[in-house]
Amino acid sequence: MILFLALVLLQSSASFAQQKGFKIPLIRSPTSQSVSSFQSGDGITVMNQNDFAYTVKVSIGEEVFHLTLDTGSSDLWVISNACQTSDCLNVARYSRAFSTNLTISQIPFHIDYVTGSVSGLVASETVCLGLFQMFSQVFGLANSTQDIDFSGNANSGILGLAFPSEASMPGMTVLQSIFSGVSDSYFTISLGSRLDSNSLSSFTVGQIESSQANSTSDFFAIPVSKAGANNYDYWKIPLLYLTINSTRLPLSSSSVKGVDQASQIAVLDTGTTLILGPTRDVLMFWDILGPAARRNQMSGMWQVRCDKAVVVGFVLGQENSYGEFLLDPADISWEEGGSSDGWCLGGIQANDKVDSGDWLLGDVFLRNVYSLYHAANSSSGPWIGLISTMNQTAALATFRQNRGPDLDSSLGLQIHAGFVSPSNRPSMMYTVSALCGFFGGAVLTITFLGVSRHGLRIRKRKE
Ligand SMILES: *[C@@H]1O[C@H](CO)[C@@H](O)[C@H](O)[C@H]1NC(C)=O
Ligand SMILES: *[C@@H]1O[C@H](CO)[C@@H](O)[C@H](O)[C@H]1NC(C)=O
Ligand SMILES: *[C@@H]1O[C@H](CO)[C@@H](O)[C@H](O)[C@H]1NC(C)=O
Ligand SMILES: *[C@@H]1O[C@H](CO)[C@@H](O)[C@H](O)[C@H]1NC(C)=O
Numbered sequence: 001m002i003l004f005l006a007l008v009l010l011q012s013s014a015s016f017a018q019q020k021g022f023k024i025p026l027i028r029s030p031t032s033q034s035v036s037s038f039q040s041g042d043g044i045t046v047m048n049q050n051d052f053a054y055t056v057k058v059s060i061g062e063e064v065f066h067l068t069l070d071t072g073s074s075d076l077w078v079i080s081n082a083c084q085t086s087d088c089l090n091v092a093r094y095s096r097a098f099s100t101n102l103t104i105s106q107i108p109f110h111i112d113y114v115t116g117s118v119s120g121l122v123a124s125e126t127v128c129l130g131l132f133q134m135f136s137q138v139f140g141l142a143n144s145t146q147d148i149d150f151s152g153n154a155n156s157g158i159l160g161l162a163f164p165s166e167a168s169m170p171g172m173t174v175l176q177s178i179f180s181g182v183s184d185s186y187f188t189i190s191l192g193s194r195l196d197s198n199s200l201s202s203f204t205v206g207q208i209e210s211s212q213a214n215s216t217s218d219f220f221a222i223p224v225s226k227a228g229a230n231n232y233d234y235w236k237i238p239l240l241y242l243t244i245n246s247t248r249l250p251l252s253s254s255s256v257k258g259v260d261q262a263s264q265i266a267v268l269d270t271g272t273t274l275i276l277g278p279t280r281d282v283l284m285f286w287d288i289l290g291p292a293a294r295r296n297q298m299s300g301m302w303q304v305r306c307d308k309a310v311v312v313g314f315v316l317g318q319e320n321s322y323g324e325f326l327l328d329p330a331d332i333s334w335e336e337g338g339s340s341d342g343w344c345l346g347g348i349q350a351n352d353k354v355d356s357g358d359w360l361l362g363d364v365f366l367r368n369v370y371s372l373y374h375a376a377n378s379s380s381g382p383w384i385g386l387i388s389t390m391n392q393t394a395a396l397a398t399f400r401q402n403r404g405p406d407l408d409s410s411l412g413l414q415i416h417a418g419f420v421s422p423s424n425r426p427s428m429m430y431t432v433s434a435l436c437g438f439f440g441g442a443v444l445t446i447t448f449l450g451v452s453r454h455g456l457r458i459r460k461r462k463e
């Protein structure tokens with residue numbers, strides 16, 4: 001029985017003529033209004049911690065849903081009206097009453113995300129994305145979700161665009177369907193930086209956002225890494241080091257198996273709000289800011305003074321060909337993500353739960369680039385293209401204007417005598433950080449409530 005249905009599902013196809021491509025808007029919407037209490041100095045204060053998702057309109061059968069566009073997972077699923085968990089109440093849910101071509105199999109699916117999980121049954125139906133109509137497209141009808149917390153917003157599921165090897169369901173993924181339907185197999189993502197600038201967010205397939213670039217050759221191209229897997233799994237690339245106000249911050253070696261020591265692996269993940277990295281590197285990063293940064297004991301989250309401008313760069317690519325991509329200081333001292341008493345949520349937080357990459361570069365990073373995701377062809381592997389969209393002069397001026405003067409400009413990089421350019425004394429820097437950091441027996445348990453709702457589907461790191 002199961003085998004028969006699997007065969008039927010495997011026949012799904014994208015039956016359309018090859019097209020030039022299309023563009024559809026991405027909508028940035030808050031996904032939760034969770035309020036966490038934070039212990040600060042001399043009392044309890046409340047800090048609103050916001051989480052945002054970039055959603056895209058997808059029609060399944062006769063119904064239209066807003067789904068999170070997620071480059072960090074590979075499946076398409078939508079909440080079904082059979083779902084009764086508190087997580088999935090109050091959102092638009094799929095009702096089979098409105099569908100003509102629906103096939104529901106008895107094949108179960110279950111997907112774990114960095115936070116939360118979802119399960120249900122594999123189904124197929126006509127799915128439309130932009131101009132593309134995909135007949136018998138496989139998708140998941142979720143009848144149960146845990147800790148995904150879609151309630152209270154318009155977000156009804158996830159459209160995953162990572163590689164098919166990570167898919168939990170049989171048949172062609174949406175990525176395979178759309179790539180088979182365009183003459184030039186790539187998609188691009190542009191994330192608007194502010195709530196009121198939705199118009200700047202877009203998702204294109206097979207065509208370039210003309211306000212950002214003219215051709216695929218305008219992008220800085222980086223081959224996708226297969227590290228730690230037999231096949232391409234995520235849109236991931238080597239991360240050589242970070243910079244803080246132009247000073248180089250070397251990273252520890254990668255935990256991804258099979259990666260050469262010189263680089264870590266970063267996954268581009270639109271489904272994660274923040275930037276998440278290995279605890280030891282993130283600790284060192286914030287430690288360098290001295291008293292301008294602190295780790296909130298209750299939440300486990302790093303916070304940074306709202307008036308502290310820091311320009312952080314991610315240096316991505318290979319030893320012989322790399323690019324530095326700078327972040328708006330307002331994404332590192334992220335007021336919109338939550339603030340209290342002059343402390344803002346840090347855009348970079350620690351996480352060791354991922355084993356297919358060391359870093360997840362979420363929206364906080366992706367807002368600062370125009371990114372392109374190109375399929376493999378007969379002569380080239382898949383690659384990622386990046387164009388920086390961050391204007392440092394303008395960003396710093398806006399930061400000062402919005403955040404006021406830097407009240408204690410003596411706090412900053414300069415107070416850390418141990419922090420010197422790695423070409424001089426790299427090992428010294430590690431030593432200094434380790435001694436004056438928070439390693440002293442503290443257990444760094446991090447919870448990501450309100451931070452990474454969707455995110456990468458991962459195999460949990462084995463303890
Ligand atoms: C919900 O999904 C599970 C598989 O994850 C399946 O076993 C169960 O039958 C489904 N329940 C309904 C009501 O569809
Ligand atoms: C159902 O599928 C057929 C082709 O198999 C297609 O012509 C028709 O438009 C589909 N109906 C809907 C509502 O998607
Ligand atoms: C696209 O090409 C035109 C003409 O060469 C040029 O003026 C424009 O700046 C280019 N646009 C981008 C975004 O590079
Ligand atoms: C394959 O892709 C590369 C890079 O995108 C491109 O330069 C090349 O022309 C493509 N080759 C074929 C055979 O399509």
Ligand SMILES: *[C@@H]1O[C@H](CO)[C@@H](O)[C@H](O)[C@H]1NC(C)=O
Nearest residue numbers: 390391392393394395397398
């Ligand atoms: C960056 O912003 C500054 C100040 O707004 C402006 O003068 C400059 O032309 C911008 N640079 C680029 C490359 O857009």
Ligand SMILES: *[C@@H]1O[C@H](CO)[C@@H](O)[C@H](O)[C@H]1NC(C)=O
Nearest residue numbers: 245309310311411412413414
């Ligand atoms: C980084 O550079 C900016 C602009 O020059 C400056 O305002 C800020 O204080 C510097 N931050 C640190 C931590 O040194």
